[in-house]
Amino acid sequence: MSVTRMCAGLVLCGAAAVAQAQAPDPAQLASSGADGLASCASCHGARGEGMAAMPRLAGINAAYLRKQLEDFASGTREHALMSPIAKAMSPETREAMAGYYGAMRLPAGAAPTGVHPGARVAERGAWDRNVPGCVQCHGPGGRGVGDAFPAIAGQTADYLSTQLEAWKSGRRSNDPIGLMQAAARGLTAEEIRDVSDYFSRQPMQAPR
Ligand code: HEC
Ligand code: HEC
Incomplete structure:
Protein backbone atom coordinates (compact mmCIF):
# COMPACT_ATOMS: atom_id res chain seq x y z
CA MET A 1 0.00 0.00 0.00
CA SER A 2 1.36 3.42 -0.89
CA VAL A 3 2.03 6.04 1.75
CA THR A 4 -0.54 8.30 0.10
CA ARG A 5 -3.23 5.63 0.47
CA MET A 6 -2.26 4.92 4.07
CA CYS A 7 -2.50 8.61 4.78
CA ALA A 8 -5.83 9.12 3.05
CA GLY A 9 -8.30 10.44 5.56
CA LEU A 10 -5.70 11.05 8.26
CA VAL A 11 -5.66 14.79 8.74
CA LEU A 12 -2.33 14.86 10.58
CA CYS A 13 -0.47 12.51 8.28
CA GLY A 14 0.99 15.18 6.00
CA ALA A 15 2.19 17.27 8.93
CA ALA A 16 3.78 14.23 10.60
CA ALA A 17 5.63 13.29 7.42
CA VAL A 18 7.01 16.83 7.13
CA ALA A 19 8.09 16.88 10.78
CA GLN A 20 9.93 13.57 10.37
CA ALA A 21 11.80 14.75 7.29
CA GLN A 22 13.13 17.82 9.12
CA ALA A 23 15.70 17.67 11.89
CA ALA A 103 30.01 25.95 18.54
CA MET A 104 28.99 26.46 22.17
CA ARG A 105 31.47 28.39 24.31
CA LEU A 106 32.00 28.30 28.06
CA PRO A 107 34.20 30.79 29.86
CA ALA A 108 37.75 29.41 30.18
CA GLY A 109 38.94 29.10 33.77
CA ALA A 110 42.45 29.90 34.93
CA ALA A 111 45.26 27.37 34.62
CA PRO A 112 46.02 25.85 38.02
CA THR A 113 49.37 26.57 39.61
CA GLY A 114 51.58 24.22 41.59
CA VAL A 115 52.66 20.65 40.95
CA HIS A 116 49.91 18.13 40.24
CA PRO A 117 50.42 14.34 40.55
CA GLY A 118 48.86 13.83 37.09
CA ALA A 119 51.21 16.23 35.32
CA ARG A 120 53.97 13.68 34.66
CA VAL A 121 51.81 11.26 32.66
CA ALA A 122 49.97 14.13 30.99
CA GLU A 123 53.10 15.81 29.73
CA ARG A 124 55.73 13.10 29.48
CA GLY A 125 53.86 9.78 29.63
CA ALA A 126 55.34 6.57 30.97
CA TRP A 127 57.74 5.41 28.29
CA ASP A 128 58.83 2.38 30.28
CA ARG A 129 55.27 1.14 29.60
CA ASN A 130 54.94 2.59 26.08
CA VAL A 131 52.59 5.39 27.16
CA PRO A 132 53.28 8.66 25.31
CA GLY A 133 52.46 11.95 27.02
CA CYS A 134 48.76 12.75 26.49
CA VAL A 135 49.62 16.23 25.20
CA GLN A 136 51.56 14.72 22.29
CA CYS A 137 48.26 13.80 20.70
CA HIS A 138 45.73 15.99 22.54
CA GLY A 139 47.78 19.19 22.24
CA PRO A 140 49.24 21.53 24.89
CA GLY A 141 47.13 21.42 28.04
CA GLY A 142 44.78 18.92 26.34
CA ARG A 143 43.20 21.64 24.19
CA GLY A 144 42.52 19.28 21.26
CA VAL A 145 44.05 19.06 17.76
CA GLY A 146 41.93 18.97 14.61
CA ASP A 147 39.00 16.61 14.08
CA ALA A 148 40.67 13.46 15.38
CA PHE A 149 42.22 14.37 18.74
CA PRO A 150 39.52 15.75 21.01
CA ALA A 151 39.95 18.38 23.70
CA ILE A 152 40.18 16.72 27.09
CA ALA A 153 40.86 19.94 29.03
CA GLY A 154 37.90 20.96 31.18
CA GLN A 155 36.24 17.56 30.71
CA THR A 156 34.72 16.02 33.86
CA ALA A 157 37.18 13.85 35.82
CA ASP A 158 34.64 11.02 36.16
CA TYR A 159 34.12 10.87 32.44
CA LEU A 160 37.86 10.96 31.68
CA SER A 161 38.61 8.09 34.06
CA THR A 162 35.61 6.06 32.82
CA GLN A 163 36.89 6.32 29.25
CA LEU A 164 40.48 5.44 30.16
CA GLU A 165 39.26 2.39 32.05
CA ALA A 166 36.98 1.45 29.16
CA TRP A 167 39.88 1.53 26.71
CA LYS A 168 42.15 -0.31 29.07
CA SER A 169 39.65 -3.15 29.45
CA GLY A 170 38.73 -3.12 25.74
CA ARG A 171 35.14 -2.04 26.41
CA ARG A 172 35.70 1.06 24.26
CA SER A 173 37.48 0.36 20.98
CA ASN A 174 36.27 2.96 18.48
CA ASP A 175 39.54 4.88 18.32
CA PRO A 176 41.40 5.07 15.01
CA ILE A 177 44.15 2.38 14.76
CA GLY A 178 43.89 1.65 18.48
CA LEU A 179 45.81 4.80 19.50
CA MET A 180 43.91 5.30 22.76
CA GLN A 181 43.78 1.64 23.71
CA ALA A 182 47.57 1.51 23.44
CA ALA A 183 47.93 4.64 25.58
CA ALA A 184 45.47 3.49 28.27
CA ARG A 185 46.70 -0.09 28.53
CA GLY A 186 49.95 0.89 30.25
CA LEU A 187 48.38 3.11 32.92
CA THR A 188 47.88 2.08 36.54
CA ALA A 189 44.58 2.80 38.33
CA GLU A 190 46.30 5.56 40.28
CA GLU A 191 47.67 7.19 37.14
CA ILE A 192 44.23 7.09 35.55
CA ARG A 193 42.77 8.84 38.57
CA ASP A 194 45.50 11.49 38.70
CA VAL A 195 45.69 12.27 35.00
CA SER A 196 41.88 12.54 34.83
CA ASP A 197 41.85 14.99 37.70
CA TYR A 198 44.69 16.91 36.04
CA PHE A 199 42.88 17.43 32.74
CA SER A 200 39.56 18.24 34.42
CA ARG A 201 41.36 21.24 35.95
CA GLN A 202 42.95 22.51 32.74
CA PRO A 203 41.15 25.47 31.17
CA MET A 204 39.58 24.67 27.83
CA GLN A 205 41.00 26.80 25.04
CA ALA A 206 40.07 27.55 21.49
CA PRO A 207 41.02 24.40 19.57
CA ARG A 208 43.92 24.50 17.11
C1 HEC B 1 48.84 8.41 20.16
C2 HEC B 1 47.86 9.44 20.32
C3 HEC B 1 47.14 9.56 21.65
C4 HEC B 1 47.71 9.61 22.90
C5 HEC B 1 49.16 9.51 23.29
C6 HEC B 1 46.60 9.81 23.83
N1 HEC B 1 45.42 9.88 23.16
FE1 HEC B 1 43.59 10.15 23.99
N2 HEC B 1 42.71 9.98 22.15
C7 HEC B 1 43.39 9.78 20.96
C8 HEC B 1 42.42 9.66 19.88
C9 HEC B 1 42.73 9.43 18.41
C10 HEC B 1 41.14 9.80 20.47
C11 HEC B 1 39.78 9.76 19.77
C12 HEC B 1 39.17 8.38 19.84
C13 HEC B 1 37.89 8.27 19.01
O1 HEC B 1 37.89 8.72 17.85
O2 HEC B 1 36.91 7.73 19.52
C14 HEC B 1 41.36 9.99 21.89
C15 HEC B 1 40.34 10.15 22.82
C16 HEC B 1 40.54 10.35 24.17
C17 HEC B 1 39.49 10.51 25.13
C18 HEC B 1 37.99 10.47 24.84
C19 HEC B 1 37.45 11.85 24.73
C20 HEC B 1 36.00 11.88 24.39
O3 HEC B 1 35.40 12.89 24.70
O4 HEC B 1 35.46 10.93 23.78
C21 HEC B 1 40.07 10.67 26.36
C22 HEC B 1 39.38 10.86 27.69
C23 HEC B 1 41.49 10.62 26.16
N3 HEC B 1 41.75 10.40 24.81
C24 HEC B 1 42.43 10.77 27.17
C25 HEC B 1 43.80 10.61 26.99
C26 HEC B 1 44.76 10.67 28.07
C27 HEC B 1 44.42 10.99 29.52
C28 HEC B 1 45.97 10.38 27.53
C29 HEC B 1 47.30 10.23 28.23
C30 HEC B 1 47.38 9.17 29.21
C31 HEC B 1 45.77 10.20 26.09
N4 HEC B 1 44.44 10.34 25.82
C32 HEC B 1 46.78 9.91 25.19
C33 HEC B 1 44.76 9.72 20.80
C34 HEC B 1 45.69 9.72 21.82
C1 HEC C 1 20.21 9.88 29.97
C2 HEC C 1 21.41 10.70 29.90
C3 HEC C 1 21.83 11.25 28.55
C4 HEC C 1 21.08 12.00 27.67
C5 HEC C 1 19.61 12.39 27.78
C6 HEC C 1 21.97 12.34 26.58
N1 HEC C 1 23.21 11.82 26.81
FE1 HEC C 1 24.84 12.02 25.58
N2 HEC C 1 25.94 10.83 26.85
C7 HEC C 1 25.50 10.33 28.05
C8 HEC C 1 26.57 9.57 28.66
C9 HEC C 1 26.51 8.86 29.99
C10 HEC C 1 27.68 9.64 27.78
C11 HEC C 1 29.06 8.98 27.97
C12 HEC C 1 29.03 7.57 27.43
C13 HEC C 1 30.27 6.80 27.73
O1 HEC C 1 30.72 6.81 28.89
O2 HEC C 1 30.81 6.19 26.81
C14 HEC C 1 27.24 10.44 26.64
C15 HEC C 1 28.06 10.76 25.56
C16 HEC C 1 27.71 11.63 24.54
C17 HEC C 1 28.59 12.04 23.46
C18 HEC C 1 30.04 11.63 23.27
C19 HEC C 1 30.92 12.74 23.82
C20 HEC C 1 32.39 12.50 23.70
O3 HEC C 1 33.15 13.43 24.01
O4 HEC C 1 32.83 11.42 23.30
C21 HEC C 1 27.86 12.87 22.66
C22 HEC C 1 28.34 13.57 21.40
C23 HEC C 1 26.53 13.00 23.24
N3 HEC C 1 26.47 12.23 24.38
C24 HEC C 1 25.52 13.79 22.72
C25 HEC C 1 24.21 13.86 23.24
C26 HEC C 1 23.14 14.61 22.62
C27 HEC C 1 23.28 15.45 21.37
C28 HEC C 1 22.03 14.40 23.38
C29 HEC C 1 20.61 14.92 23.17
C30 HEC C 1 19.99 14.55 21.90
C31 HEC C 1 22.42 13.53 24.49
N4 HEC C 1 23.76 13.22 24.36
C32 HEC C 1 21.58 13.10 25.49
C33 HEC C 1 24.25 10.50 28.59
C34 HEC C 1 23.17 11.15 28.00
Whole structure:
Protein backbone atom coordinates (compact mmCIF):
# COMPACT_ATOMS: atom_id res chain seq x y z
CA MET A 1 0.00 0.00 0.00
CA SER A 2 1.36 3.42 -0.89
CA VAL A 3 2.03 6.04 1.75
CA THR A 4 -0.54 8.30 0.10
CA ARG A 5 -3.23 5.63 0.47
CA MET A 6 -2.26 4.92 4.07
CA CYS A 7 -2.50 8.61 4.78
CA ALA A 8 -5.83 9.12 3.05
CA GLY A 9 -8.30 10.44 5.56
CA LEU A 10 -5.70 11.05 8.26
CA VAL A 11 -5.66 14.79 8.74
CA LEU A 12 -2.33 14.86 10.58
CA CYS A 13 -0.47 12.51 8.28
CA GLY A 14 0.99 15.18 6.00
CA ALA A 15 2.19 17.27 8.93
CA ALA A 16 3.78 14.23 10.60
CA ALA A 17 5.63 13.29 7.42
CA VAL A 18 7.01 16.83 7.13
CA ALA A 19 8.09 16.88 10.78
CA GLN A 20 9.93 13.57 10.37
CA ALA A 21 11.80 14.75 7.29
CA GLN A 22 13.13 17.82 9.12
CA ALA A 23 15.70 17.67 11.89
CA PRO A 24 14.37 19.19 15.11
CA ASP A 25 15.65 22.61 16.14
CA PRO A 26 18.99 21.88 17.91
CA ALA A 27 18.43 24.43 20.68
CA GLN A 28 15.02 22.95 21.43
CA LEU A 29 16.23 19.34 21.40
CA ALA A 30 19.13 20.34 23.65
CA SER A 31 17.06 22.17 26.25
CA SER A 32 13.66 20.49 26.28
CA GLY A 33 13.79 17.43 24.02
CA ALA A 34 11.92 16.81 20.77
CA ASP A 35 10.47 13.95 18.71
CA GLY A 36 10.39 11.64 21.72
CA LEU A 37 14.08 12.25 22.54
CA ALA A 38 15.05 13.33 26.05
CA SER A 39 16.68 16.74 26.35
CA CYS A 40 20.46 16.56 26.09
CA ALA A 41 20.71 19.12 28.90
CA SER A 42 19.07 16.74 31.38
CA CYS A 43 22.30 14.74 31.33
CA HIS A 44 24.94 16.98 29.73
CA GLY A 45 24.03 20.16 31.64
CA ALA A 46 22.20 23.33 30.64
CA ARG A 47 25.37 24.81 29.13
CA GLY A 48 26.75 21.54 27.77
CA GLU A 49 29.26 21.58 30.63
CA GLY A 50 28.79 17.93 31.62
CA MET A 51 28.45 16.45 35.10
CA ALA A 52 29.96 13.39 36.75
CA ALA A 53 30.15 10.62 34.11
CA MET A 54 28.17 12.68 31.57
CA PRO A 55 30.73 14.34 29.32
CA ARG A 56 31.08 17.99 28.58
CA LEU A 57 30.01 18.64 24.96
CA ALA A 58 30.40 22.44 24.78
CA GLY A 59 33.30 23.49 22.59
CA ILE A 60 34.44 19.97 21.65
CA ASN A 61 35.30 19.71 17.92
CA ALA A 62 32.04 19.22 15.98
CA ALA A 63 33.43 16.58 13.59
CA TYR A 64 34.64 14.60 16.60
CA LEU A 65 31.26 14.81 18.36
CA ARG A 66 29.58 13.73 15.16
CA LYS A 67 31.87 10.71 14.84
CA GLN A 68 31.00 9.70 18.41
CA LEU A 69 27.26 9.96 17.71
CA GLU A 70 27.71 7.89 14.52
CA ASP A 71 29.74 5.33 16.50
CA PHE A 72 27.00 5.05 19.16
CA ALA A 73 24.41 4.72 16.39
CA SER A 74 26.32 1.99 14.53
CA GLY A 75 27.32 0.14 17.71
CA THR A 76 31.10 0.68 17.37
CA ARG A 77 30.84 2.55 20.67
CA GLU A 78 28.35 1.40 23.28
CA HIS A 79 26.73 2.89 26.34
CA ALA A 80 23.46 1.90 28.00
CA LEU A 81 22.16 5.48 28.17
CA MET A 82 23.70 7.13 25.12
CA SER A 83 23.46 4.38 22.45
CA PRO A 84 19.64 4.29 22.27
CA ILE A 85 19.53 8.10 22.06
CA ALA A 86 22.05 8.25 19.19
CA LYS A 87 20.23 5.43 17.38
CA ALA A 88 16.94 7.33 17.66
CA MET A 89 18.45 10.44 16.06
CA SER A 90 18.49 10.79 12.26
CA PRO A 91 21.90 11.39 10.60
CA GLU A 92 20.81 15.00 10.02
CA THR A 93 19.98 15.43 13.70
CA ARG A 94 23.29 13.89 14.77
CA GLU A 95 25.13 16.34 12.51
CA ALA A 96 23.05 19.30 13.72
CA MET A 97 23.58 18.48 17.40
CA ALA A 98 27.33 18.00 16.93
CA GLY A 99 27.51 21.42 15.26
CA TYR A 100 25.34 22.99 17.95
CA TYR A 101 27.49 21.81 20.85
CA GLY A 102 30.77 22.25 18.98
CA ALA A 103 30.01 25.95 18.54
CA MET A 104 28.99 26.46 22.17
CA ARG A 105 31.47 28.39 24.31
CA LEU A 106 32.00 28.30 28.06
CA PRO A 107 34.20 30.79 29.86
CA ALA A 108 37.75 29.41 30.18
CA GLY A 109 38.94 29.10 33.77
CA ALA A 110 42.45 29.90 34.93
CA ALA A 111 45.26 27.37 34.62
CA PRO A 112 46.02 25.85 38.02
CA THR A 113 49.37 26.57 39.61
CA GLY A 114 51.58 24.22 41.59
CA VAL A 115 52.66 20.65 40.95
CA HIS A 116 49.91 18.13 40.24
CA PRO A 117 50.42 14.34 40.55
CA GLY A 118 48.86 13.83 37.09
CA ALA A 119 51.21 16.23 35.32
CA ARG A 120 53.97 13.68 34.66
CA VAL A 121 51.81 11.26 32.66
CA ALA A 122 49.97 14.13 30.99
CA GLU A 123 53.10 15.81 29.73
CA ARG A 124 55.73 13.10 29.48
CA GLY A 125 53.86 9.78 29.63
CA ALA A 126 55.34 6.57 30.97
CA TRP A 127 57.74 5.41 28.29
CA ASP A 128 58.83 2.38 30.28
CA ARG A 129 55.27 1.14 29.60
CA ASN A 130 54.94 2.59 26.08
CA VAL A 131 52.59 5.39 27.16
CA PRO A 132 53.28 8.66 25.31
CA GLY A 133 52.46 11.95 27.02
CA CYS A 134 48.76 12.75 26.49
CA VAL A 135 49.62 16.23 25.20
CA GLN A 136 51.56 14.72 22.29
CA CYS A 137 48.26 13.80 20.70
CA HIS A 138 45.73 15.99 22.54
CA GLY A 139 47.78 19.19 22.24
CA PRO A 140 49.24 21.53 24.89
CA GLY A 141 47.13 21.42 28.04
CA GLY A 142 44.78 18.92 26.34
CA ARG A 143 43.20 21.64 24.19
CA GLY A 144 42.52 19.28 21.26
CA VAL A 145 44.05 19.06 17.76
CA GLY A 146 41.93 18.97 14.61
CA ASP A 147 39.00 16.61 14.08
CA ALA A 148 40.67 13.46 15.38
CA PHE A 149 42.22 14.37 18.74
CA PRO A 150 39.52 15.75 21.01
CA ALA A 151 39.95 18.38 23.70
CA ILE A 152 40.18 16.72 27.09
CA ALA A 153 40.86 19.94 29.03
CA GLY A 154 37.90 20.96 31.18
CA GLN A 155 36.24 17.56 30.71
CA THR A 156 34.72 16.02 33.86
CA ALA A 157 37.18 13.85 35.82
CA ASP A 158 34.64 11.02 36.16
CA TYR A 159 34.12 10.87 32.44
CA LEU A 160 37.86 10.96 31.68
CA SER A 161 38.61 8.09 34.06
CA THR A 162 35.61 6.06 32.82
CA GLN A 163 36.89 6.32 29.25
CA LEU A 164 40.48 5.44 30.16
CA GLU A 165 39.26 2.39 32.05
CA ALA A 166 36.98 1.45 29.16
CA TRP A 167 39.88 1.53 26.71
CA LYS A 168 42.15 -0.31 29.07
CA SER A 169 39.65 -3.15 29.45
CA GLY A 170 38.73 -3.12 25.74
CA ARG A 171 35.14 -2.04 26.41
CA ARG A 172 35.70 1.06 24.26
CA SER A 173 37.48 0.36 20.98
CA ASN A 174 36.27 2.96 18.48
CA ASP A 175 39.54 4.88 18.32
CA PRO A 176 41.40 5.07 15.01
CA ILE A 177 44.15 2.38 14.76
CA GLY A 178 43.89 1.65 18.48
CA LEU A 179 45.81 4.80 19.50
CA MET A 180 43.91 5.30 22.76
CA GLN A 181 43.78 1.64 23.71
CA ALA A 182 47.57 1.51 23.44
CA ALA A 183 47.93 4.64 25.58
CA ALA A 184 45.47 3.49 28.27
CA ARG A 185 46.70 -0.09 28.53
CA GLY A 186 49.95 0.89 30.25
CA LEU A 187 48.38 3.11 32.92
CA THR A 188 47.88 2.08 36.54
CA ALA A 189 44.58 2.80 38.33
CA GLU A 190 46.30 5.56 40.28
CA GLU A 191 47.67 7.19 37.14
CA ILE A 192 44.23 7.09 35.55
CA ARG A 193 42.77 8.84 38.57
CA ASP A 194 45.50 11.49 38.70
CA VAL A 195 45.69 12.27 35.00
CA SER A 196 41.88 12.54 34.83
CA ASP A 197 41.85 14.99 37.70
CA TYR A 198 44.69 16.91 36.04
CA PHE A 199 42.88 17.43 32.74
CA SER A 200 39.56 18.24 34.42
CA ARG A 201 41.36 21.24 35.95
CA GLN A 202 42.95 22.51 32.74
CA PRO A 203 41.15 25.47 31.17
CA MET A 204 39.58 24.67 27.83
CA GLN A 205 41.00 26.80 25.04
CA ALA A 206 40.07 27.55 21.49
CA PRO A 207 41.02 24.40 19.57
CA ARG A 208 43.92 24.50 17.11
C1 HEC B 1 20.21 9.88 29.97
C2 HEC B 1 21.41 10.70 29.90
C3 HEC B 1 21.83 11.25 28.55
C4 HEC B 1 21.08 12.00 27.67
C5 HEC B 1 19.61 12.39 27.78
C6 HEC B 1 21.97 12.34 26.58
N1 HEC B 1 23.21 11.82 26.81
FE1 HEC B 1 24.84 12.02 25.58
N2 HEC B 1 25.94 10.83 26.85
C7 HEC B 1 25.50 10.33 28.05
C8 HEC B 1 26.57 9.57 28.66
C9 HEC B 1 26.51 8.86 29.99
C10 HEC B 1 27.68 9.64 27.78
C11 HEC B 1 29.06 8.98 27.97
C12 HEC B 1 29.03 7.57 27.43
C13 HEC B 1 30.27 6.80 27.73
O1 HEC B 1 30.72 6.81 28.89
O2 HEC B 1 30.81 6.19 26.81
C14 HEC B 1 27.24 10.44 26.64
C15 HEC B 1 28.06 10.76 25.56
C16 HEC B 1 27.71 11.63 24.54
C17 HEC B 1 28.59 12.04 23.46
C18 HEC B 1 30.04 11.63 23.27
C19 HEC B 1 30.92 12.74 23.82
C20 HEC B 1 32.39 12.50 23.70
O3 HEC B 1 33.15 13.43 24.01
O4 HEC B 1 32.83 11.42 23.30
C21 HEC B 1 27.86 12.87 22.66
C22 HEC B 1 28.34 13.57 21.40
C23 HEC B 1 26.53 13.00 23.24
N3 HEC B 1 26.47 12.23 24.38
C24 HEC B 1 25.52 13.79 22.72
C25 HEC B 1 24.21 13.86 23.24
C26 HEC B 1 23.14 14.61 22.62
C27 HEC B 1 23.28 15.45 21.37
C28 HEC B 1 22.03 14.40 23.38
C29 HEC B 1 20.61 14.92 23.17
C30 HEC B 1 19.99 14.55 21.90
C31 HEC B 1 22.42 13.53 24.49
N4 HEC B 1 23.76 13.22 24.36
C32 HEC B 1 21.58 13.10 25.49
C33 HEC B 1 24.25 10.50 28.59
C34 HEC B 1 23.17 11.15 28.00
C1 HEC C 1 48.84 8.41 20.16
C2 HEC C 1 47.86 9.44 20.32
C3 HEC C 1 47.14 9.56 21.65
C4 HEC C 1 47.71 9.61 22.90
C5 HEC C 1 49.16 9.51 23.29
C6 HEC C 1 46.60 9.81 23.83
N1 HEC C 1 45.42 9.88 23.16
FE1 HEC C 1 43.59 10.15 23.99
N2 HEC C 1 42.71 9.98 22.15
C7 HEC C 1 43.39 9.78 20.96
C8 HEC C 1 42.42 9.66 19.88
C9 HEC C 1 42.73 9.43 18.41
C10 HEC C 1 41.14 9.80 20.47
C11 HEC C 1 39.78 9.76 19.77
C12 HEC C 1 39.17 8.38 19.84
C13 HEC C 1 37.89 8.27 19.01
O1 HEC C 1 37.89 8.72 17.85
O2 HEC C 1 36.91 7.73 19.52
C14 HEC C 1 41.36 9.99 21.89
C15 HEC C 1 40.34 10.15 22.82
C16 HEC C 1 40.54 10.35 24.17
C17 HEC C 1 39.49 10.51 25.13
C18 HEC C 1 37.99 10.47 24.84
C19 HEC C 1 37.45 11.85 24.73
C20 HEC C 1 36.00 11.88 24.39
O3 HEC C 1 35.40 12.89 24.70
O4 HEC C 1 35.46 10.93 23.78
C21 HEC C 1 40.07 10.67 26.36
C22 HEC C 1 39.38 10.86 27.69
C23 HEC C 1 41.49 10.62 26.16
N3 HEC C 1 41.75 10.40 24.81
C24 HEC C 1 42.43 10.77 27.17
C25 HEC C 1 43.80 10.61 26.99
C26 HEC C 1 44.76 10.67 28.07
C27 HEC C 1 44.42 10.99 29.52
C28 HEC C 1 45.97 10.38 27.53
C29 HEC C 1 47.30 10.23 28.23
C30 HEC C 1 47.38 9.17 29.21
C31 HEC C 1 45.77 10.20 26.09
N4 HEC C 1 44.44 10.34 25.82
C32 HEC C 1 46.78 9.91 25.19
C33 HEC C 1 44.76 9.72 20.80
C34 HEC C 1 45.69 9.72 21.82
